[in-house]
Amino acid sequence: MYLIEDKGGAIALMMAALLFLGTWPAIVSLQERRGRLPQHTFLDYTIANLTAAVLIALTFGQIGDSQPNQPNFFTQLSQENWPSILFALAGGIVLCLGYLSSQYAWAYVGLAVTEVITCSITVVIGTTMNYFLDGQLNKAEVLFPGVGCFLIAVFLGAAVHSSNEADNKEKLSNCSSDKLSSAGAPGDYKNGSNEPNEVGTRLADVAEDDVEKDVECGSSYESKSKTENSKAGTAEYLLELEMRRSIKVFGSNRFVGLSLVFFASICFALFSPAFNLATNDQWNTLKEGVPNLVVYTAFFYFAVSFFVLGIGLNIIFLYRPILGVPKSSFKAYISDWNGRKMALLAGFLCSFGNGFQFMGGQAAGYAAADSVQALPLVSTFWAVVIFREYRKSSKKTYILLACMLLMFIASVAILMASSGDRHS
Template identity: 55%
Template sequence: MYIVENKGGAIALILFAILCGGSFAPAMSFMERRGRLPQHIYLDYSIANFLVAVLIAFTVGQIGHGKVGMPNFFTQLSQDNWPSVLIAMAGGLALSLGNMICQYAWAFVGLSLVNIIVCCMIVVLGTTVNYFLDGRINRAEFLSPGVACFMVAVVLSSILHSSNAQDKKEKLSSLGVDFTMRFFLSEEQKKGYCDENTASNLAKPGTAEFLAEIEKRRSIKAAGTSTTRGLAVVLFAGLCFFVFSPAFNLATNDQWHLLKKGVPHLVVYTAFFYFYLSGFVITVCVNIWLLYRPIAGVPASTMEAYLRDWNGRHWALLSGLLCGFCNGFQFMGGQAAGFATADAVMASPLICTIWDIILFGEYRRSSRKTYFLLTSMLTLFVVAIGVLLASAGHRKTA
């Protein structure tokens, strides 16, 4: 079993986690905007997600000999560690619920804003809890300014969202039509299929025609819906996300002393396996139910239609792999350097916004005010990453 124990290795893992975490959401949103049903997307995503946990547990969690107080993966499966297992599974349920909610929230208030609000809630609330759970091993003189940078970034993101929404409204008004008009789905879309090849036929990114075409083709119909409702959904998702990192921390370090004397703590790989096992079960059950009882104006589907829908499946699987490795690297780095520092992964909106611009043409042809706010927000995220990583501590493993 391989355990990351030095600060340098932990920081490298956290940086990789930021890259993966900022890339998985655009991959999911990419297919939803092209008409693939969110239920189909999330079922594929969940399968790939769980495969990452299995892969990590069976490789770095099992290869070689265990260490003192750190048994290999298979050894831990038979130990009396159920209190920690249940906490890990609760964290997985919270993360999966948050991810499912976010998939719909992206359509209502935008990919960038959703990720920024959610990530800032995680950093402010989750980092504070993790700091105290970890016995204050992180450097508070860097941790506090890093969290402050996130807070300023979320304020700027709110202003940016308002400015960008106004820019879009002005662009769409040039079409001379009501943007809240009802768009009719094609028969292909009703069955949950999408055609990636038609992406090249879209109007130029940033134009009114481009925005209208996106709304027409996407599977979740958000035009004309209440932004307030969307923000409320985002805040609920943020509360779900806030729980998962402290829960994983508790599962691996047993700060509440729930395990019997002599029972080793869950190693990060075993906790990660149970974490994603619970998430896999709940997401598969919920999304199969949503196939037949959809919400948010999404067409109904069937298991047969899902199994036959291969258009864009590779994007959903890629998204699940990226998210899985993001969380895996985050937890591995957090176990060595402190979970409060590992929450720097929530700076992934830096990467997400870049993908948002590249894939969806977001912020293109916008006003100077929007460009200024966008630059300021991204700069603050870069600063926040650097400051939070500087707060890294060192957890004693023996």
């Protein structure tokens, strides 16, 4: 079994995990913006996620000779370690629920803001739990200032979202009425009611009809609109993007999106402590003489529960979709190859990112490994480069965005500096 036993190697793994975990949400969000149904994308992603976990277990988990206190992957599968397995399974379940929720939240409140809020709350709660579970392995005087930086980033992220929303509303309000009627308009609620305005309804209806026609043919919806030719940041671009995407957000209640964000945050805050308990048995649940689960075996069980729940829920969502997403079928999913390679890539990136995070955490402390939750550094970069978010926004939005990114850079440096040495 291959083990990372020094802080330098652990930090290198954390940096790789940060890159991978910050990139895969951008890939999944891009598929939704291009009209691919989230159920189809998540099914592909889930399959790739388990495949990568098995590869990690069969390679890193089988390298070298098996030892009594550090058995190889196959050796440990037959041992009586069910209490630890249950913790690993629980970690996979809450992470799956978190990813499912955030997939829809990305459409409602944007990739960058969703990642900022979820990751910051994850660090504030999860890192604190991991610090005490690891017996204060990490340096508190360094660790908690880093946590404070994440907490500040929460408020900055909320301010960025609010400022950018105001910018978009101003753009749309200045859009000429003929363009609104031809492309559709944001269905803001009439007089604070739950009924969207007529123009917004037409937009949703037209898009939904096109989606259903495409789903029947077994392919994902991709609008024939001129989004590619529209200038990023303009009202026309925002309207045409709404026509293409599979999750319609104009006229929706933003409270739904924020509720999904905070639910995902709680799930993300729990998965790392659950994995910590699975590999280190701080609560002494294993029988005497039974070795702790090694990180690769725990990650395998973690990925199995993620796979079972992810596949089961998304097959249900094919026929009983949520949040206004069009219906589909398993046959349509099998036939939908538009975007499948990218969805599979996202699953591999996420699985390797999680695996590297756990490997680094086992060596240097899971509290320090939570530095990878600064993935908004990466996802915001992709949001700007790929999705062209924040184009033509106000000076206030740009200043807040810069401050938010600086806080994440500081938090990554501080949290990694708090790394300890579990083996010593």
